[in-house]
Amino acid sequence: MSRLPHHTRSVPHRSRGLVTLAVLALAASAGPGAAAGAPAVGERMALTAFADVTAGATAGPGARRAATGNLIRNGSAEKTKGKPDDFSRVTLKGWSVKKSEQFTAARYAADAPDPEEYGQRLAKNSPGPGSRGKNYFTGAYHTSSATTGRATQRLDLGSHRSLVKKGATFELSGWLGGYAGNKDRMQVTLTWLDRKGKKVGKPARLAPVTVADRDILTPGEPGDEVTLLAERTASGTVPKRARKAKVVLKALRGDSGVRAAYADKLSLKLRS
Template sequence: MIKHLLALGLLALSLSAQAQATLGSNLIVNGDAESDVSGWTGFDGYELFQAVDYGSSWVLPTQPGPADRGSKMFAGLGAQSAGFQTVALGDLAGQPLRYALSGWLGGWAAQGDNALLYVSFLDRQDNEIGHAALGPVGPADRGNQTGLFLQTTSGLLPAQTASLMFSLSMERQGGGDNDGYADNLSFVVSSVPEGGTLAYALAGLALLGGVLARRRR
């Protein structure tokens, strides 16, 4: 599903303007659902997920989730729902950058419905040269509880990264509702401290070697 969505998103990306990135700020627009689904664009052929109120129909304020959860979270629609947004690195492109990706993902009781947050690292030709992902968080990961659970990852952006595409998808695997849940999604970039640039350069060379190796197959 992600590969198909990525192709659709890259087509849309080539036709639309992008927001610009700044250091130390959350680059995901409306990652907390408090502005409904503003900032997110649906993929052709898929329903865009919805913003719902915490409460008895979804996740109770007393059930697992972020302490600063606000009043809303994202939930799925239909069998599969997904949306995306993009940001251009602008003047930050080519600089050694570290990223921190986090989000609260979950579902309903023992059902397998789940959410996935996928970040594509794109070069100036909108080719994916790397990615990061959170989820899916299945019922075993949640202890068969209804709620959202913090997921995190971090790393170095490939040196050739010029823009980012954030894709959030929910999949229904049981029941009548799509109970893939997400809230408080965040992606922050920061400068690599002096002395860390060698590791950054080596990571870029390793990535380039992997790309060349795939092309030879």
């Protein structure tokens, strides 16, 4: 995909209010066997920035009502005691992290005088979700030069079996980002499993918010990327044989050596 042109914005630093700098939408056509009227299998990518923005499309009159709450446990790292830096390892409740993997949770820094200043650590007022807690996920924790950091969560869909067999749809979302001009990035993958744990259907992915994306979302000239979070969403039809699911957060190292990639407010909901 060709890179979109950089958009220069002139917006006062402390009075941006509700600002949407960019929204990019990508939708893949429905694959074979998709239920009639169901959302296309693939990804809808929404990039929104600045702390007071609520991202995502508004549900219309005919929208399906959510049949479940958020199935991801501790999707905002709030059930974890985050450290005041990105480099201390903590136990992530609800998530599995191998000793060989590099993944942790950290606390947002205090409000920055200028959250768009180059090189700012992810702060409470950094561009991102309007309502956020104290913590976020990061792959920056390091004890080695591992190229990735990974956290995994397995979900039991047994209590939603009837819903799934009738052709449920899903909505996967999360706020992903990275540090300044670093190429480190976060990726989220959702895999469906049958009752024996074998893969069924097509995985869903939240594509990383890359340094190029952050450049597009940043006011000013190209190359002045801001540390931020932007929303990614994906939707589709749940395979009827799915009885379990696996969610994997993967921090991918770019050129920094520390996997300074971020995630927050992860959600998976099923609809009837």
